[in-house]
Amino acid sequence: MSGSDTKPGFLISLVSGGCAGMSVDLALFPLDTVKTRLQSTDGFLRSGGFRGIYSGLLPVLLGSAPTAGVFFCAYELSKELGAGYISNSYMPFVHMGAASVGETAACLVRNPVEVIKQRAQTSRHRSSIAILGSTIRTEGFRGLYRGYLSLLLREIPFSFIQFPIWEFFKRIWCDRQGCAVSAWQSAMCGATAGGISAAITTPLDVAKTRIMLAKQGSKTAGGNIIYVIGDIWQTNGIKGLFAGVVPRVMWITFGGAIFFGAYEKVKIILISTKGRNL
Template sequence: MQSSGFVPSLISGACAGFAVDVSLFPLDTIKTRLQSRQGFRKSGGFSGIYKGIGPVVLGSAPGAAMFFVAYDTSKRCLMSSKFMSQHETVSYMISACVAEVVACTVRVPVEVIKQRSQTMANKSSLTILRNTLKHEKFKGLFRGYKSTVLREIPFSLIQFPLWEYAKHSLSKRKGRAVSPWEGAWCGFFSGGFAAAVTTPLDVAKTTIMLAEKRDHAAAGRIFPVLKDIYHRRGAKGLFAGVVPRVMWISIGGFIFLGTYDLVSSCYR
């Protein structure tokens, strides 16, 4: 089946985002509670690990769809240039940056409500949304936008060039296009490596999103937050939740990028 680039990116991205976010939600909850200032047990421990899934179900598909539409469109535009076609890695990195900035306009409000739901056992997602709008107005939904972008851009700068490079190398070695299954394994390893390296940025992002309005972390300045975390908890605090994060994103990379390649293959 042949189609324009927009439609495959939109549908494949939506399917990929929904599949990974819903299937791996419990690991994300555990990771968030490990990073919470309240501590794992006070944040809920292992109870209610699907709490906050409502916003994710509503937001995962459009967020991922926006990411891949922006990523694939940017990549096609850049690769049409003779200079950029000779520097593929740079094209992948720029495309990933553009895609993250665009996707975070959907991802951040979802993440704010989701993470607060995961750590506030006595409040529903709808109550948290109402309270956020009441006390922080609309901008409260974008608390941590800059810190999220600052986390996601380094992550994507690592993951997507590695994923593309791994697929290209595998394709060259086998003398054929890689299968969605093989692309999924490339996503597994590239995602896990990127997740480990960028964990401190994820801890800072979580701290900012969960901070009370009067807390200095609520200002959203990522480097002072990182400094404060290190001062209070040391290097161990900067890598809080690294194991579930790496597990979650490695498996997530497998499902996310594998699903994307699988659905995309239907349009080739």
């Protein structure tokens, strides 16, 4: 039995998830910047175009590992608990529930990172440290959690779709070859699942970006995602709701391959190392 079939413990999930999150954010940060600028109300060119493509990298570096680590700890624990009460035919619902629990926990870490990162990506002259200080001075610590609900409403449906598809593709591949999937096979499953999920949830991502970038006190900054989606629809139509869909799908497809591949690879290494030390 390979490491992919073995239930990881808390520490293994934390380290594996942290490595996966850091790997994907470092590799694909420029695509995320392009996507954010395309979704900004100021438009791509006025938000910076291709200049300063790594603006906002610092908060991502500080937050990516703990965010992904927290997610996978909550996901694996919830999946293990659910599997003890649910038959195999209903496992997709367990994966959906586990992904939702994981995202709720991870967004507590991710939201402040997203706020500072996206403001840095659309600001030509301010550093991430300056933006952090300005946000706390003008909005308090609550400002770091602006858009938390919209972030949850984007991430939970995304993971609700992505993780059952990822687990399903892995199970099919495993059944056909008669053994557990390897890290690269898990990466391919993750890339496909990520691309599908990214395309479907792009309107939620656009709304989240608009809320986080909106001027304090504006109706958009209030965080009513239904209002924001409706406003985008009235102003820009379907094109506005799917602004940045190409870089988002590219980013998450490539990111899914790196994220799930790195997670499985590190998990397998850690489990095998732990086994040799027993």
